[in-house]
Amino acid sequence: MSLPDRIDPHPARHIYRWDLDKTYLQTDFDSLRQLLKTALQKASQKTAVPGAATLIRELGASGDSRLCIISGSPVQMRNVLEEKLKLDGVEWDELVLKDNVRNLLRGRFRALRGQVGYKLPVLLESRVHAPVDAEEVLFGDDAEADAFIYSLYADLIAGRVEEPVLTKVIAAAEVYPDDAARILEAWKAVARADPVRRIFIMLDRLTPPAYFSRYGPRVVPVFNYFQAALVLLGDGLLTPAQVVRVAREMVQTAGYNLITLSNSFQDLLRRGLPLQAVAAPLIQALEGALQGPDKVLAALRPVPDIVNAFTRRVAALGTTPPLPPAKEVDYLQLLDDARPRGARARDKAGKGARKSG
Numbered sequence: 001m002s003l004p005d006r007i008d009p010h011p012a013r014h015i016y017r018w019d020l021d022k023t024y025l026q027t028d029f030d031s032l033r034q035l036l037k038t039a040l041q042k043a044s045q046k047t048a049v050p051g052a053a054t055l056i057r058e059l060g061a062s063g064d065s066r067l068c069i070i071s072g073s074p075v076q077m078r079n080v081l082e083e084k085l086k087l088d089g090v091e092w093d094e095l096v097l098k099d100n101v102r103n104l105l106r107g108r109f110r111a112l113r114g115q116v117g118y119k120l121p122v123l124l125e126s127r128v129h130a131p132v133d134a135e136e137v138l139f140g141d142d143a144e145a146d147a148f149i150y151s152l153y154a155d156l157i158a159g160r161v162e163e164p165v166l167t168k169v170i171a172a173a174e175v176y177p178d179d180a181a182r183i184l185e186a187w188k189a190v191a192r193a194d195p196v197r198r199i200f201i202m203l204d205r206l207t208p209p210a211y212f213s214r215y216g217p218r219v220v221p222v223f224n225y226f227q228a229a230l231v232l233l234g235d236g237l238l239t240p241a242q243v244v245r246v247a248r249e250m251v252q253t254a255g256y257n258l259i260t261l262s263n264s265f266q267d268l269l270r271r272g273l274p275l276q277a278v279a280a281p282l283i284q285a286l287e288g289a290l291q292g293p294d295k296v297l298a299a300l301r302p303v304p305d306i307v308n309a310f311t312r313r314v315a316a317l318g319t320t321p322p323l324p325p326a327k328e329v330d331y332l333q334l335l336d337d338a339r340p341r342g343a344r345a346r347d348k349a350g351k352g353a354r355k356s357g
Contacts, residue, residue, distance in 0.1 A: 011131040012066040014237070015195075016059050017123070017150075020071035020081065022141040022204040024052045043083035049202065050254035051225030051246045053088040058242040059137075059232070060091065066130075068094040070122050072115065072144075075099050096122050110174050115145045116338050117175035117183075123153045124186035132191045137198045137237070139228075142207040142221070147199065148337040151215045151329055154196035156187050165331055172335040197235060200228045209271060214334060216327040220273070226250055227264050233278045240278070240285035248289075258286075 021027040026047045060067060067090070073081060075097040085092060100112055110117075136154075140146025152169065155161045166187070170180045199219045201212060209221040222228045229246040232238045250256040268275055331338075 010064060012064060012134050013131075014059070014062070014065040015068060015130060015134050015136045016056070016065060016139070017068045017070065017126075017136060018056070018139045019141060019146060020069060020073055022049075022143045023139050023146075023202050024048055024056075024069075025084070041080070043080050043087055046080075046084045048084075048088055049225065050250040050256070051229070053090055054246045054249040055225050055229055056090050058229075058238060058245060061242070066093040066134075067091065068096075068126055070094075070096045070119055070126075072098045072118065074101065076101065094126060108176055110176070114174060116149055116169070116173035117179035119146075119149050120153060121179055121182035121186055123149070124156070124183060124190055127153075127157055128186055128189050132193050134195060136196045137200070137232070138196065139200045139202070141202040141204045143204055145338055147201050147212055147215055147219055148331075148334060150196070150199045151219060152331060154194075154199070154218070155329060155331075157190045157192065158194040158196075159192045160328070161331065169331055169335065169338055173338040198231065200231075215329055217272075223267070224250065224256075224264055226256070226261055227268055230265060230268060230275055230278060230282075231273060233282065234273070234275050240281045241289075243282060244285045244289050247286075 018024055026049055056067060059065060069092050071081070078095070078097055081097070082095065085095075098118055102108075103112055138146075138150045138153075140150055152161065152166075156166065163184075166183070170183065175183070196218065199215070201219060201221045202225075203209070203221050203223050206223075207221070212219045212221045220228070220231055222231075226243070226247055229238055229243040233240065233243050247256070247261055250261075265275070265279075
């Protein structure tokens with residue numbers, strides 16, 4: 001009996017979509033000097049956000065997932081970015097970068113910083129080819145419009161947004177006609193489903209978490225990837241041992257310890273995330289790791305009763321307050337979030353000048 005020439009992989013059950021700059025990579029590009037420095041860095045000079053690489057690897061360990069990266073970094077950086085991902089042991093299925101040279105040559109200056117006209121069609125076109133029952137988790141940051149775009153994407157494919165609303169969003173975001181046509185065409189081609197389970201927003205700019213309550217409990221702002229790992233543990237997408245491995249990388253690369261990690265846990269509980277049930281298995285996994293030979297995790301045990309202290313910190317909060325109920329997002333009220341940060345800053349400056357005048 002002959003074997004088939006090729007064995008097709010099983011369809012993905014989970015799709016993880018990541019931004020790169022400020023979500024995976026620690027990147028500064030708020031000034032021209034920072035932008036040039038970032039563009040000239042070698043792969044070995046680029047630094048990942050603590051915990052990000054391990055989190056991606058652990059999410060992919062099940063073998064039934066896809067990693068799709070959509071970044072505003074220019075296509076000219078593909079080789080460097082791919083080399084960096086390989087250095088970090090990150091395997092990806094899609095890597096989409098922005099062709100800003102083409103935008104410049106065509107005089108599409110709004111597209112240089114615009115995100116809705118870039119990310120939304122890419123997300124929708126990718127979803128067209130995804131299994132209908134594949135669930136998604138999305139990772140972005142607070143530097144631009146990720147919370148808005150990801151939420152809109154989720155509600156578009158779930159059929160919760162009507163075309164007149166989408167048309168107004170496209171107009172407010174100053175999307176070019178060809179990109180607007182791509183958005184509408186892909187949206188109409190996507191099979192209706194409700195696959196987006198979580199949207200994580202890395203608080204690179206330290207935006208107050210309450211700001212994102214307008215998008216409902218599906219959007220979870222996080223200060224670090226230990227927090228994201230805890231939520232994914234609660235969602236059943238990670239095991240306690242995998243969360244410990246994320247913590248290990250953060251201890252090794254960014255100076256975290258069990259006190260700072262427990263503070264991160266407490267922060268989520270105060271915000272109403274229902275994570276009390278994961279405390280006991282996580283502590284058990286930590287205790288097992290601390291008793292092992294791992295020299296990095298040994299840094300977590302400067303105090304003999306530190307695990308007990310972690311337990312007390314979590315228990316002291318008592319009953320977890322309920323999450324706010326799921327809400328219908330009013331995208332027309334949030335149109336300002338869809339616009340590039342620079343345009344919003346100019347508008348605020350103009351309003352201030354008019355008031356002072």
